[in-house]
Amino acid sequence: MMSTALLDLKGLGIRFGGLVAVDGVDLTIRPSTITCIIGPNGAGKSTLFNLITGIYRPTSGQVLLKGEDITGQPAYRIAEKGIARTFQSSRLFDDLSILDNVIIGMHARTRTGVLTALLRPARAKRELEACAVEAEEILRVISDELYQRRYEPAGILPQADRRRLEIARALALKPQLILLDEPSSGMDDRDTAALMADIRRVMADRPGLSFLIIEHDMRLVADLPETVVVIDYGKKIAEGPFAEVRLMPRVQQAYLGQKAVEHA
Numbered sequence: 006m007m008s009t010a011l012l013d014l015k016g017l018g019i020r021f022g023g024l025v026a027v028d029g030v031d032l033t034i035r036p037s038t039i040t041c042i043i044g045p046n047g048a049g050k051s052t053l054f055n056l057i058t059g060i061y062r063p064t065s066g067q068v069l070l071k072g073e074d075i076t077g078q079p080a081y082r083i084a085e086k087g088i089a090r091t092f093q094s095s096r097l098f099d100d101l102s103i104l105d106n107v108i109i110g111m112h113a114r115t116r117t118g119v120l121t122a123l124l125r126p127a128r129a130k131r132e133l134e135a136c137a138v139e140a141e142e143i144l145r146v147i148s149d150e151l152y153q154r155r156y157e158p159a160g161i162l163p164q165a166d167r168r169r170l171e172i173a174r175a176l177a178l179k180p181q182l183i184l185l186d187e188p189s190s191g192m193d194d195r196d197t198a199a200l201m202a203d204i205r206r207v208m209a210d211r212p213g214l215s216f217l218i219i220e221h222d223m224r225l226v227a228d229l230p231e232t233v234v235v236i237d238y239g240k241k242i243a244e245g246p247f248a249e250v251r252l253m254p255r256v257q258q259a260y261l262g263q264k265a266v267e268h269a
């Protein structure tokens with residue numbers, strides 16, 4: 006069967022005791038596309054990411070990557086197969102250099118293990134040098150400023166540059182799909198605009214690469230993705246272009262429901 010899908014979720018779900026956190030989600034992501042996932046707090050968006058990336062094992066349904074069933078595989082293997090992600094909270098190594106943080110993103114696909122490093126140091130050194138060259142290339146695409154500062158520790162970077170570096174590290178995996186969890190949180194208008202430009206530039210540089218993004222910030226959701234998916238109580242309740250999805254009564258209800266709770 007011919008399929009143009011990069012990622013296919015079929016009836017994906019997980020139950021924590023009595024709570025169905027993700028409930029029978031069907032979703033298809035095509036190559037070279039941007040999809041945003043929105044929905045009220047606690048709707049199950051992060052849990053959906055954890056199911057796709059192998060952090061949680063689904064209790065129902067399937068995850069297919071280019072037609073291959075990867076459901077329930079360990080997180081490192083799913084990463085090797087081409088799904089990279091960033092997290093809501095930063096996971097950079099602050100004491101390491103900017104460049105080393107990108108090189109660390111490659112470890113899932115480099116051959117040299119500890120043993121090789123000990124027994125065949127010349128080969129390990131060559132491989133590390135090749136990684137450094139590649140990491141420099143990635144930094145250049147993301148930001149010339151990060152590239153210029155590549156030997157400085159990551160810990161000194163402001164928030165927007167940290168996010169950039171996390172995307173650079175995800176790119177180091179040579180992924181087919183990158184999952185971003187609230188990339189614009191804590192950003193002002195300028196940083197958010199820059200983030201969108203970064204994502205578009207990376208996509209132009211890497212044909213076939215797709216993004217799946219959890220986002221609350223409507224400036225980004227209105228502008229960046231071709232498809233918006235709305236999750237509420239673990240279920241997909243809408244999917245389509247933002248201009249259409251935002252007008253759907255059930256989407257408005259989901260958000261109004263949350264407002265009512267917040268103002269209670």
Ligand SMILES: Nc1ncnc2c1ncn2[C@@H]1O[C@H](COP(=O)(O)OP(=O)(O)OP(=O)(O)O)[C@@H](O)[C@H]1O
Pocket residue numbers: 021024026044045046047048049050051052053
């Ligand atoms: N490991 C777990 N054990 C039990 N319940 C969990 C677990 N992880 C998530 N949940 C529950 O599943 C539901 C969905 O949570 P999730 O974090 O995926 O929502 P979210 O849409 O990402 O919310 P937010 O926008 O606040 O990050 C919540 O009710 C949460 O408490």
